[in-house]
Amino acid sequence: MLAPILLVLCRIVQGLSASGEQASAISVSLEHSAEEKRSWTTSWTLHGTQFGTLLATAVFVPFTAFLPDEALFSWGWRVPFWLSALVVLTAWLIRRGLDEPPAFKESRVENPPLMQVFRWHKAAVVRVAVCAMVNTVNMVFTVWSLSFATSIVGLERSTMLLVSVIANGVALFAIPAAALLSDRFGRKPVFITGAVGSGLMMFPYLGAVSAGNWPLIFVFGAIMSGCAYSLANSIWPSFYAEMFPTTARVTGLALGTQVGFAVSGGLAPVLASAVAGAGGENWVSVAAFTAGVCIVVGLVALTAKETKGLSLEEIDVVHEERSR
Template identity: 30%
Template sequence: MSNTIVNRRKEERRVLAGTLVGTTIEWYDFFIFAQLTATLLTPLFLAPVGESNPGLAQILSFAMIGISFFFRPLGAIVAGHLGDRFGRKKILVATLILMGIATSLIGLLPTYAQIGIAAPILLVVLRILQGFSAGGEWGGAALMSVEHAPDNRRGYFGSFPQIGVPLGMILATGLLYVLRVSMTPEQFQEWGWRIPFLLSVVLILVGHVIRRALEESPVFQELAERKSEEHTPLKDLMRTNAKQVVQAALIFVSNNAAGYLVIAFFIAYTTNVLGMELAPVLLATTIGSVGWLTFTLVGGWLSDKMGRRNTFVLGYGMIFVWMIPMFMLVDTGNIVLYTVAIFVLTMGLGLSYGPQSAMYAEMFPAHIRYSGISIGYAIGAILGGAFAATVAQILLETTGWSGSIAIYIMVLTVISAGAVLWVGETRHRSLGVTGFHADGTAKIPGVHSTDNTKA
């Protein structure tokens, strides 16, 4: 085997490790907040509302999860613009540091009992910083992995930043489980809840070291070598590829909404409504996250074999069919049946998440790709997961029937599956650059400057 091949494979492994570690840390930070919001942060930061109206307090706490999603598009716009102009690697490092700072500061915040209304206000500000960072993180990680991949393995390579979500979930839920069983409820509520946020500092340092060692994306290097004039990626994106942004957003809606049932809603629902013990629920969520991780990798690999479209549709079909039976199992209050319900859901989640990086990258030309996939992803997160837990809680409060939540997710699943079919198969599209058209847009083999959907 030649030195060139050996060196290339070493770099590929470094890229996969760098994107995986970074996204894992980012989503660990995000999920720690989501899970503690469901179980603890309401009495600490929304005490007056929680005492007078627990149902409203739960809705407000879930809304606090959702508010950060509104700042993801801003983060996506800024990071996408800078990433398309100055490189994927620099932005990946910057978003990781910003997320770590915001998360660590949450661990140092005084509570409502200590500083009054300033406590939830400061918490919202830090959540906004988290949302801004998350908006720019995913696009860079996805492109670093996919643009380094061999053409026939983009789906598999692109699944590595995707499994950062379930890995972050495993870290967050697993740590909370350990803390819950190793200290009294009083200790956890007084100071133990701060530990997961403060540990983010260590994780950020590890991720920073790994990401700094990466080489820039080869597609961006080619762009940088060929580009001789200034470009405005966001303007180009809206002029030539607005349709693809809409498609990308709609594709993600169902997966993100169903995912946030696992991440946030079910933990509150099972403990507050069904009366289940928190520690076993956290353990069941961790087991479900292992299924999510496994089937995300399978989804990426499978999309290289049978296509992105078919893999997406298979995953969304599983989510649609499983929704009603899943809530029937959850409502039994039996921890074993709850674990089965969550695990089967994560199979569909993984299959409809693993191919996403590759499909999104194949939908946009190189010079606006970071902007396109980041903004599409961020808008999809707003329409899907931002207020999924809030909507689920409102439906539960107004109908008294958990099946209404299932129908809500099923409707979103039909929309997302329809968007996948609208895009069509993308597996054989080129990611490379062969020059620029007269209007400044990149020449992608087999794709015209005004219609980048053709293979």
């Protein structure tokens, strides 16, 4: 009984840590950035996340390909986690030399950030939480479709993991490219195009998986996750962060994103399995569910203010007017 209890506690600590880690990294990037390159600069925080996902998946590939199931499930799965200690050490060394951004140093904190968020920025937190549910695409792609492909369709697990590796490799190039588009044309059009587009692309991707068509699985996986989803995934750091003033940015961003990630990450695979039916074969319903969530995300994103042409000082003024 101790094992599941410890696992849940460790997962909670990890979630709390990731919340502060990601929101802080985005905020410090945004506030150190040149005004005309804020989306491009903050996109590198997601570029790092994408590379981490790629690295984690790639590390697992040889273990799943060459270890027998008995060894993989008893000790083999632990080795990649041990290797992550090298990444933790590197990250710690980088953080030791970080300076606070000028925008934060010049700001006047009159109320605790959490109080500001709950008093004046509740709508922004809800908007961010709903928009963050675009993560449903990623959860269906990395969790449900893998189980569907291997358990229902009977495809090889190691090859399906390579689909994720290829998609993440494409995303390494798509993320900064999408961010440059955002700095030129605005946050909302790029984010909404990516959210709705990736949701709709789930139909041909899951159709290819159902048919066991390897060439189309790789092509549609790269287009859906590597390209379309990267449009939204690249933009959200600047898009969400600019919904809050400097004095409450980290708190509001962390609260909104983690609520959305928790709901989509926890419920998306469960709901996908539920709509797939008792036999787990109804992939059309799973694709429709994913597309429906993404359309809702796009509609909610439309209600946000476009901040591409505003400086951080002007964004703060907009939020200060709300708090008066």
